Amino acid sequence: MNLRMTIFLLVCLGFSLAEDDIVIQLWEKKGRIRGHVLKSGKGLDYYAFQNIPYAAPPTGQNRFKEPKEPDDWEGILNTTVNERVCMQNNATAYTKIPNSMEISEDCLFLNVYTPMKPGNIEKASLSVLFWIHGGGYLFGSGAFQYYNPKFFIDADVVVVTINYRLGPFGFLTTADGVIPANLGLKDTILAFKWVHRNIHLFGGDSKRITVAGESVGAFSAGYLQLNRELRGKIQGFILESGSPLSPVAIQDDPRHFAFSMGKVLDSTFKSNRSEDLLDLLLKTPAIRISEADVPNDRYTAKVIGRNSIWTPTIENGGNPSAAVTKPMHEALIIGDFIQAPLLTGFCSEEFRIFFKNLTVEEIARIGGSYDQNASYIIDSRLHVADNDVGIAASKYKSIYTNGTFKNDPGAFIRFLSGDTFITPASRHAELASKFSPVYLYQFSYQGVMDGLLYLPNVTGTESVAHTAELKYFFEGVAGHAGDPTDYPESDQLTMKRLLVLWTNFIKYQNPTPNLNPTLENIVWPRVRGDNIQYLNINHTLEILSNPKSYDDVKRVLNNYMNPPLVVF
Structure with a gap:
């Protein structure tokens, strides 16, 4: 050389x-x-x-x-x-x-x-x-x-x-x-x-x-x-x-x-x-x-x-140095929280992932235990009067099924998805919206990229499980594997849409500050008090109201719960 x-x-x-x-x-x-x-x-x-x-x-x-x-x-x-x-x-x-x-x-x-x-x-x-x-x-x-x-x-x-x-x-x-x-x-x-x-x-x-x-x-x-x-x-x-x-x-x-x-x-x-x-x-x-x-x-x-x-x-x-000094529910009601813009939401059938290793029969058996115990359906921290727990549980359950959870395991999963994730998120959005801008979504797109197609499905067509949306944001253990171009075009489009919506919010505190053809020129409306509108993210983008029968659930819980308000 x-x-x-x-x-x-x-x-x-x-x-x-x-x-x-x-x-x-x-x-x-x-x-x-x-x-x-x-x-x-x-x-x-x-x-x-x-x-x-x-x-x-x-x-x-x-x-x-x-x-x-x-x-x-x-x-x-x-x-x-x-x-x-x-x-x-x-x-x-x-x-x-x-x-x-x-x-x-x-x-x-x-x-x-x-x-x-x-x-x-x-x-x-x-x-x-x-x-x-x-x-x-x-x-x-x-x-x-x-x-x-x-x-x-x-x-x-x-x-x-x-x-x-x-x-x-x-x-x-x-x-x-x-x-x-x-x-x-x-x-x-x-x-x-x-x-x-x-x-x-x-x-x-x-x-x-x-x-x-x-x-x-x-x-x-x-x-x-x-x-x-x-x-x-x-x-x-x-x-x-x-x-x-x-x-x-x-x-x-x-x-x-x-x-x-x-x-x-x-x-x-x-x-x-x-x-x-x-x-x-x-x-x-x-x-x-x-x-x-x-x-x-x-x-x-x-x-x-x-x-x-x-x-x-x-x-x-x-x-x-206390991190939590009062129930979040009460804080949201009175506005005692950081009143910054909020983007929040859920997958269309969150709880499927938690039953991934169970058979339909096993899910039905667990559902039967809820049929027999009203206190399983009505959380004790709702502080429902003892003599009202049974009737409140019956009304709450009837939103999801006219029968029993044992005989309708799909309804049981829908109830658990709502009770654990969807209803709390919707309530959080509703209360926070009285003080700051809030945008609510449902992720309903079932693609190959999320890797969850193997999960049991007893709930119908809208069946996107917990963690699904993460696969469209990140690579790695919590995200997807391989290159995005390895996946169907609809997966790639969904990924592009999610990243545009989320990064718009990160930058502008508004997920749709401008009309964008990638987003079908949709305008994502804010939650306005009792008017719970949300963006349904599927093959198309659609503005819907009343997420997962939230209005019906709220009507039951509001009628029976008592202070101090902790969960919802």
């Missing part, structure tokens, strides 16, 4: 290294981080920073403590790969943890993906999507392997994804301050504060952050609407298939489950002192806590099971 060619190659290599070596000094002197270059959906360069620590490791004596700011570090931290997911019992997961990832307590990291090369904070003007992953508060991760954001990047949106503590590590509490409540929510709040302080370094505008999530990620996004510290810092919210008004979004007996955990871990544990329980938990290996089978003996009707145990709870309002 001659000298001229050698010099040329060295110069090219130098430019390549300079392009790939993206280093940022974080705000408040935490330290420097190194990112790297990835390719967007259109093949354009974007800049990824993965596994950024936003909190100190919740390990050792920090286990079951509120999250703390991380220590500063020397040198440059390599943030180019996701390696950890938070402690989770993978036996409960619907998907497997990628082989490249480790289950660990030391997991409080976030990821930032930006189409703008960092370094010019004067041009930090991009809208930001702050994404909270789902997984029943039991599993999942915000890692790149789960949520590849490259399609949002093509719309000039900065994307942030996060990890937060799961299961008992995130939601076990003694309800007296010894083991604080809602640690997983508090992790999320601390992560948001990090983003608000630092996102300008990545080209994002701290005044243009939309908080979004799916399933329990939507529960968490909804609970962030209550946080007084975040008022004025969030531009909008997206709640996909989840509202804090859901019966499985909150539990009211956390101390019982905390001490049940102690007894599962040590059969000789008899103490009722919170300090003794904490001591036991600190000495127990994390994997044993994660895999402990704590009996769900308070919410036996909830067929999602353990999800009703490790969930948020209402805290003592005297705690300045």
Whole structure:
């Protein structure tokens, strides 16, 4: 090789290294981080920073403590790969943890993906999507392997994804301050504060952050609407298939489950002192806590099971760091929440995914238990008078079937889809719309991309299950596999439409600010009080009213429920 060619190659290599070596000094002197270059959906360069620590490791004596700011570090931290997911019992997961990832307590990291090369904070003007992953508060991760954001990047949106503590590590509490409540929510709040302080370094505008999530990620996004510290810092919210008004979004007996955990871990544990329980938990290996089978003996009707145990709870309002100090339902009624624009909705038959391993006969058997127990149909936190529970349950059930759930398992699934996801989302939209713009949707398009065609279908043609819409936004464990062009043209069109609607909302707080032929020139109307109009997203786009018999359900519940109002 001659000298001229050698010099040329060295110069090219130098430019390549300079392009790939993206280093940022974080705000408040935490330290420097190194990112790297990835390719967007259109093949354009974007800049990824993965596994950024936003909190100190919740390990050792920090286990079951509120999250703390991380220590500063020397040198440059390599943030180019996701390696950890938070402690989770993978036996409960619907998907497997990628082989490249480790289950660990030391997991409080976030990821930032930006189409703008960092370094010019004067041009930090991009809208930001702050994404909270789902997984029943039991599993999942915000890692790149789960949520590849490259399609949002093509719309000039900065994307942030996060990890937060799961299961008992995130939601076990003694309800007296010894083991604080809602640690997983508090992790999320601390992560948001990090983003608000630092996102300008990545080209994002701290005044243009939309908080979004799916399933329990939507529960968490909804609970962030209550946080007084975040008022004025969030531009909008997206709640996909989840509202804090859901019966499985909150539990009211956390101390019982905390001490049940102690007894599962040590059969000789008899103490009722919170300090003794904490001591036991600190000495127990994390994997044993994660895999402990704590009996769900308070919410036996909830067929999602353990999800009703490790969930948020209402805290003592005297705690300045409390995440939830009042029922979301009451807060929405009086307007005591962050009154920012909201985009929310549901899949047309959410609950199919939770029965994916059951036969029709098994579904019918579970439905029969509801036929025999009115209290399964009428949640206790509706505070219906004892002598009215039977008649209220009968009227509620009659909306879905004239017979029994045992003989009509399709009606049973429709009831569970409504009771757990659709009715709470519609109620949330209705109440919030009195104070800020709200856009409600139903995702009804059943395609190949969502990979859910194998699920049992006993409900009819509108049968799109929980998580389906995620496949059209992301690649990865939570998204779709392969290239979009591998899928039918109708799938590709649906993906394009969803991304236009969602990124319009992220940028303009309006999903249809202009007429767009891709969207059939439709104008998505706001929810206006009792007039619950919504966008039905199927092969075509259609404006409909009264989602899934919501008016009928509301009429029954309003007639019988009593304060304090918690769920709906």
